[in-house]
Amino acid sequence: MSHDHDHDDHDHDDDPIARRNALRAEALESLLVERGIVQSDVIDGIVARFEQDIGPLNGAKLVARAWVDPAFRARFLADPWAAAEELGLATGPGHTPIVVLESSSSVHHVVVCTLCSCYPSALLGLPPTWYKSPPYRSRVVREPRVVLREMGLDLPPEVEVRVWDSSAEVRYMVLPARPAGTDGWSEERLASVVTRDTLIGVARPEATGD
């Protein structure tokens, strides 16, 4: 698989139906905003929330299985693609090799692609916008703790932070530590706390009550 391309947000000017739909949507938004019924920034926020919260299912399933099954965890660390295939998540030949980084209470891994935006989409879904942004790509290498803190993850000084730079030859995903308070949870419930950000390493999973 080559580099994962950005999603193209252009309206399809060459497609009259798509253009008509885009105009209808824009008309609705402008009317609702004028009447004070919705605000554009609120819409932005809600879309972002869905894009973030509705997570990368494949990566989350792998992590949840690794949390409950030590033998699977070993296989997942040794050969992530074979493990994905074992769960029926795979995806055919020709994948860029992927290395799974096991975070713990003493070591925290975080992934970046300093050159572009290499990202294991087959397991992690679409990369978030910030992952591709120049500030994240340059700063997380220089001052990972500061960047992580800005993103809401304040790591204690005793935790060692390791930053991994993806490339066209190798991709990374984080196997986060299983959060406390999740004893007896089903795999499905465990997978629900594995967000995209935890697989990149800019967040840690938390046992959210549901």
Add this chain to the structure above:
Amino acid sequence: MTDARPERVLEWDGPLAPPRKNGELVFDALWESRVFGMTMTLYERGAFAWDEFRERLIAAIADWERAHAPDDPSYRYWQCWLGAFEALLADKGICAPAAVAARVTELAARPAGHDHRPPGH
């Protein structure tokens, strides 16, 4: 009190489920995410009950299916959603179809190159 969190009402399987890739919502164009966001914002604010939208989405998808062959590649989930949302706004008296049509005409009349959103959207 019903739980008005939009995350609870979306269906993830079956014909009403929005398109996803590896679990994530997939928007092929900006307008799709705007319509989705408007719907969810209004729902979260209690402007309608989810079933009121859901039944209109079912109807919109059924209308499309009646008018097209089952494997017609031009199927657009978000277009059905847009139609359902417009119908809901009309029926709830939030936004009349005539006002939408007038605004569409107005927007369509802009010179070429001016029908894109301002930066930041």
